Amino acid sequence: MESFTAGLISLEEAQEKMLAQLTPITDSLSVPLTEAAGRITARAVTSPIDVPPFDNAAMDGYAVRLADINRGIPLPVAGKAFAGAPFTGSWPAGSVIRIMTGAPVPAGCEAVVMQEETEQRDDAIIFNAPVNAGQNIRLIGDDIRAGTGVLAAGVRLGAAELPLLASLGIAEVSVLRKLRVAVFSTGDELQPVGQPLAAGQIYDTNRFTVSLMLKKLGCEVIDLGIIKDDPNALRAAFEEADRQADVVISTGGVSVGEADFTKTMLEELGAITFWKLAIKPGKPFAFGRLANSWFCGLPGNPVSAAVTFYQLVVPLLATLTGQKKSALPPRQKVRAATRLKKTPGRLDFQRGFYRRNDQGELEVHSTGPQGSHVFSSFAQANCFIVLERERENVEAGEWVEIEPFNALLEG
Ligand SMILES: Nc1nc2c(c(=O)[nH]1)N[C@H]1C(S)=C(S)[C@@H](COP(=O)(O)OP(=O)(O)OC[C@H]3O[C@@H](n4cnc5c(N)ncnc54)[C@H](O)[C@@H]3O)O[C@H]1N2
Numbered sequence: 001m002e003s004f005t006a007g008l009i010s011l012e013e014a015q016e017k018m019l020a021q022l023t024p025i026t027d028s029l030s031v032p033l034t035e036a037a038g039r040i041t042a043r044a045v046t047s048p049i050d051v052p053p054f055d056n057a058a059m060d061g062y063a064v065r066l067a068d069i070n071r072g073i074p075l076p077v078a079g080k081a082f083a084g085a086p087f088t089g090s091w092p093a094g095s096v097i098r099i100m101t102g103a104p105v106p107a108g109c110e111a112v113v114m115q116e117e118t119e120q121r122d123d124a125i126i127f128n129a130p131v132n133a134g135q136n137i138r139l140i141g142d143d144i145r146a147g148t149g150v151l152a153a154g155v156r157l158g159a160a161e162l163p164l165l166a167s168l169g170i171a172e173v174s175v176l177r178k179l180r181v182a183v184f185s186t187g188d189e190l191q192p193v194g195q196p197l198a199a200g201q202i203y204d205t206n207r208f209t210v211s212l213m214l215k216k217l218g219c220e221v222i223d224l225g226i227i228k229d230d231p232n233a234l235r236a237a238f239e240e241a242d243r244q245a246d247v248v249i250s251t252g253g254v255s256v257g258e259a260d261f262t263k264t265m266l267e268e269l270g271a272i273t274f275w276k277l278a279i280k281p282g283k284p285f286a287f288g289r290l291a292n293s294w295f296c297g298l299p300g301n302p303v304s305a306a307v308t309f310y311q312l313v314v315p316l317l318a319t320l321t322g323q324k325k326s327a328l329p330p331r332q333k334v335r336a337a338t339r340l341k342k343t344p345g346r347l348d349f350q351r352g353f354y355r356r357n358d359q360g361e362l363e364v365h366s367t368g369p370q371g372s373h374v375f376s377s378f379a380q381a382n383c384f385i386v387l388e389r390e391r392e393n394v395e396a397g398e399w400v401e402i403e404p405f406n407a408l409l410e411g
C-alpha cells in the first residue's frame with residue numbers, strides 16, 4: 001500500500017460509524033394521497049377494508065351451481081351481473097347467470113365458467129369443460145384482510161405503493177416531515193452558472209449536483225450559495241446552515257491545502273467523526289456533528305462530490321428517515337470489456353457503461369479518463385465499476401463488480 005493511503009478508513013467502516021450515530025426523525029404530518037409521492041411513511045399502514053371487498057368473477061362467463069352443471073344439460077340464462085350492477089333477482093335452480101369480470105357473484109354461486117368453455121344453443125348454455133368448485137371466483141379478502149398491515153413505517157411512497165393505498169380507499173397518509181438539508185459550495189474560483197467566467201474561475205457544479213439529488217430524494221433544500229475560502233465567511237455559513245437544517249452539506253476545501261478550512265471549521269464548531277476514506281474518488285470526505293445538525297464535507301472535485309454523496313449521504317438520509325430498505329446499491333459481477341487502470345490502496349468507483357454483448361452476456365466498458373475532475377466520463381456512464389482496494393490493473397476479460405446507477409443518477 002502506498003504511504004499516502006495509510007490511515008484511510010474503509011467505506012464500510014465509514015458507513016457503519018456514520019449510521020450508528022443517527023436517530024431517525026419522527027415528526028409527521030398527514031398529506032392527501034395525491035401529494036404523497038416521494039414522501040416516507042411515518043407509521044405502518046393497515047387496511048381498513050377487505051380486498052376484494054366481495055366475492056367476484058375473475059372471467060366473463062356464467063355463474064353456476066355445480067349440481068346444475070353435473071346434470072349435463074343445456075341451462076337457460078336467468079339474469080345478468082355486471083361490475084357495478086350485481087344480479088339482485090332470485091336465481092331459479094337449473095339456470096345460470098351471465099356474469100362479467102369483477103361483478104359480485106350471486107348468492108349460491110359455486111363457480112364461474114369462462115365463456116370460451118361454453119356454447120350457446122338456442123336460449124341455453126352448454127358447458128364443454130369440467131367445472132371445479134370455486135373456479136374463477138376471487139374471494140373476499142383473498143388479497144388483503146381488513147386490519148392487516150400493508151405498508152411498514154419508513155417506506156418511500158411511489159407508483160407501487162400509492163395505488164395500493166388508493167385501492168384501499170385511504171385518502172390521506174401519515175408521512176415524515178421533509179428533511180431539511182443546507183447546501184453550500186466553497187471556493188474563491190467558483191461562479192454560478194449564467195455568469196461569465198473571469199480568469200481562473202470555473203462554474204459551480206457541485207451545488208447543482210447535490211441539490212438535484214436532494215430534491216429527487218424528497219428533501220427540502222436550503223441553498224446557501226457559494227462561500228469564499230475565508231474562515232469568517234465559512235463560519236457564518238456553518239452557523240446559518242446549522243440553525244436551519246437537519247443535515248449540512250458543503251463541497252470543497254476539505255483537503256489539506258492552505259485554503260482548505262472545512263475540516264478545521266467542523267472541529268471548531270462541532271465534532272468530527274471521521275475524515276479521509278480509502279475510496280477513489282472521494283478520499284477527503286469529512287463527517288461529523290454540529291450543534292443541531294449532521295455535517296458532511298464533500299470533496300471539491302465534481303466526480304468526488306457526486307460519488308461521496310451517492311455512497312455516504314444517501315444512506316445517511318435514508319437512515320434519518322427510518323427507511324428499512326437498504327440504501328446501498330446492489331452490485332453484480334460482469335466481465336470487463338476494456339482494460340482498466342487501477343492503483344492499489346483505495347476502493348475505486350470507476351465510471352463505466354455496461355451492456356449485453358452479442359453473446360448475450362453482460363460486459364462493462366470504461367467510459368474514458370477517470371480523473372475526479374472529469375465529469376464527461378461520468379455523464380456517459382450507466383454504472384460504477386467497483387474495484388477492490390488491493391486490486392491492480394484489470395485486463396479485458398477479467399471479472400469485475402459493477403453497481404448499476406439507480407434512479408438518482410439516471411435521467
Ligand atoms: N496534498 C494533497 N492534495 C490533495 C489531496 C491530498 O490528499 N493531498 N487530495 C486530493 C483529492 S483526492 C481531492 S478529491 C481534492 C479535494 O479537495 P478539496 O475538497 O479541498 O476541494 P478543493 O481543493 O476546494 O477543490 C478541488 C478541485 O475541485 C474544484 N471544485 C471545487 N468546488 C467545485 C465546485 N463546486 N464545482 C466544480 N468544481 C469544484 C476545484 O476548483 C479544484 O479543482 O484534493 C486533492 N488534493
Ligand code: MOO
Pocket residue numbers: 279280281282283284299301303304372373
Ligand atoms: O478523492 Mo479525490 O476524489 O481522488 O480526487
